[in-house]
Amino acid sequence: MTAKTILSRPVYGTLSPQPGKHHLFIADAEGAAAILDMANSAPAGFFADAHIMFVPGATGTKYVEPLKKLQPAQFYEGPSIASALPRLRQTLATAHMGLRVYLSGTEGLIGQAMQAALEAGIDHTSIQTEQRGSLARRVQCVHCKGITENVTTQPATCSHCGLLLLVRDHYSRRIAAFQGVCINAEDPTENPPKEEIFR
Amino acid sequence: MSAGTSKIDVTVTDIVPVNELVKRFHFRRTDGAILPTFSGGAHVVVEMRDDDRTRLNPYSLMSSPLDTTDYTISVRRDDVGRGGSLFMHNRVKPGQRMVISNPVNLFSLDLRARKHLMIAGGIGITPFMAQTSQLAGEGGNFELHYTCRSEALGTYADVLQARYGRRIHLYHDDRDEKLPLEKLLSSQPLGTHLYICGPAGMIDWVRRTASEAGWPSETVHYEHFAAPQPGKPFDVTLAVSGKQIRVGEQQSLLEAIEAAGVDPPYLCRGGVCGQCETNVVSYDGKFLHNDHWLSEEEHRSGCKIMPCVSRFEGKSLVLER
Numbered sequence: 001m002t003a004k005t006i007l008s009r010p011v012y013g014t015l016s017p018q019p020g021k022h023h024l025f026i027a028d029a030e031g032a033a034a035i036l037d038m039a040n041s042a043p044a045g046f047f048a049d050a051h052i053m054f055v056p057g058a059t060g061t062k063y064v065e066p067l068k069k070l071q072p073a074q075f076y077e078g079p080s081i082a083s084a085l086p087r088l089r090q091t092l093a094t095a096h097m098g099l100r101v102y103l104s105g106t107e108g109l110i111g112q113a114m115q116a117a118l119e120a121g122i123d124h125t126s127i128q129t130e131q132r133g134s135l136a137r138r139v140q141c142v143h144c145k146g147i148t149e150n151v152t153t154q155p156a157t158c159s160h161c162g163l164l165l166l167v168r169d170h171y172s173r174r175i176a177a178f179q180g181v182c183i184n185a186e187d188p189t190e191n192p193p194k195e196e197i198f199r
Numbered sequence: 200m201s202a203g204t205s206k207i208d209v210t211v212t213d214i215v216p217v218n219e220l221v222k223r224f225h226f227r228r229t230d231g232a233i234l235p236t237f238s239g240g241a242h243v244v245v246e247m248r249d250d251d252r253t254r255l256n257p258y259s260l261m262s263s264p265l266d267t268t269d270y271t272i273s274v275r276r277d278d279v280g281r282g283g284s285l286f287m288h289n290r291v292k293p294g295q296r297m298v299i300s301n302p303v304n305l306f307s308l309d310l311r312a313r314k315h316l317m318i319a320g321g322i323g324i325t326p327f328m329a330q331t332s333q334l335a336g337e338g339g340n341f342e343l344h345y346t347c348r349s350e351a352l353g354t355y356a357d358v359l360q361a362r363y364g365r366r367i368h369l370y371h372d373d374r375d376e377k378l379p380l381e382k383l384l385s386s387q388p389l390g391t392h393l394y395i396c397g398p399a400g401m402i403d404w405v406r407r408t409a410s411e412a413g414w415p416s417e418t419v420h421y422e423h424f425a426a427p428q429p430g431k432p433f434d435v436t437l438a439v440s441g442k443q444i445r446v447g448e449q450q451s452l453l454e455a456i457e458a459a460g461v462d463p464p465y466l467c468r469g470g471v472c473g474q475c476e477t478n479v480v481s482y483d484g485k486f487l488h489n490d491h492w493l494s495e496e497e498h499r500s501g502c503k504i505m506p507c508v509s510r511f512e513g514k515s516l517v518l519e520r
């Protein structure tokens with residue numbers, strides 16, 4: 001669980017089965033374990049109407065078989081979040097009311113899948129989320145607007161313009177990223193040491 | 200005193216019988232100015248001065264929000280109610296001056312929706328008249344399903360069909376036409392919002408079916424003004440103002456408090472807005488809760504009452520007013 005610091009900092013819960021006609025799960029890495037845990041309390045036959053989209057990342061094959069054992073109506077395994085997103089948008093574009101969305105794994109996955117769901121007209125409060133695994137952040141540099149994925153340090157270097165950024169808790173749901181602000185604008189020779197804090 | 204609403208002096212410019220049970224009333228500002236802007240789903244509270252008593256009843260505005268030269272409401276005659284609708288039907292005449300509140304909207308459209316699915320029952324059609332006008336003006340995507348007892352009592356069904364054609368779907372009880380609710384709810388595109396106005400039983404049915412079909416509560420909007428029910432007279436002590444009052448058989452608790460010169464806040468006078476929520480200091484007896492505002496737990500606690508629609512039976516009731 002992440003602590004609530006400022007209002008825009010997302011807070012995540014624990015996945016739980018919702019009433020609905022179809023259930024769409026999007027998870028990366030350890031996020032699979034959140035689905036497997038939820039499956040223990042799901043009513044019989046729940047996954048017969050489910051579609052699981054999974055990006056294993058560093059977990060390799062560890063979770064693939066256990067997820068398939070849930071016998072979802074559809075199972076998709078993708079090499080990266082970026083490659084799963086077009087498929088997610090396509091699924092949402094043709095979906096009907098009664099579809100429930102469950103997101104689990106890293107904040108980057110949850111944020112980007114959430115962004116696609118919001119664009120499809122789903123209210124963010126009706127989406128189930130659970131954070132698992134790495135705490136790495138997706139950060140947008142407020143200066144060049146470039147997005148840096150998998151940021152684990154504070155401060156962090158912008159992968160686009162090279163500025164040294166203070167990673168804030170200020171979060172944009174619209175762009176699914178935390179805000180990064182230049183930490184040494186007054187004196188660029190000042191170089192605070194990087195600490196690995198988002199693990 | 201009504202929280203956040205001020206009064207408007209209006210003149211009744213026209214009264215149109217719509218069918219056997221429904222009359223439409225047109226109001227303009229007596230001073231000739233433009234009426235306040237409102238959005239579809241808003242209501243006004245109409246003051247009815249009937250000899251020695253004043254009734255204040257909420258009615259949905261049904262005219263187009265795009266035109267504020269006049270406001271129109273439609274009133275269905277209720278022969279067994281507390282007399283508000285009978286007063287409007289029998290005593291109000293064209294040219295008469297009346298007082299209404301500023302509009303308040305407790306049933307507004309969520310304009311983030313991709314599509315608006317509306318379900319009306321009977322006279323519950325009125326807020327949708329304004330909402331459809333508003334959406335049509337903006338090119339909004341909507342569909343209205345309207346159940347009524349018979350063609351003759353399908354208030355404004357003809358007007359709506361002429362305006363919006365196939366976006367309007369009618370179901371007549373006397374022809375045994377049923378609203379295919381489950382099918383309807385499962386075929387809506389993602390991002391649809393649902394709006395319901397009609398009898399309490401219909402609202403419950405639609406809300407329950409939608410929730411079982413996986414519609415998140417944020418996407419389900421409904422409005423049901425509870426009419427204050429008549430009941431046995433009862434006595435109340437108002438602790439703050441130090442008054443003893445008696446609530447008459449045909450009076451609501453809120454009306455009795457107002458008659459004693461105390462002005463609690465209100466907006467809807469129909470048990471839905473929460474404005475009139477009043478703390479109970481002590482009681483000996485039982486509450487007759489009629490509101491849609493307090494939770495069941497709060498109803499059981501005996502700590503709160505909504506005086507616009509709820510009553511009491513028993514030995515004593517002390518309120519923090």
Ligand code: FES
Nearest residue numbers: 468472473475507
């Ligand atoms: S005035 Fe709205 S609940 Fe009583």
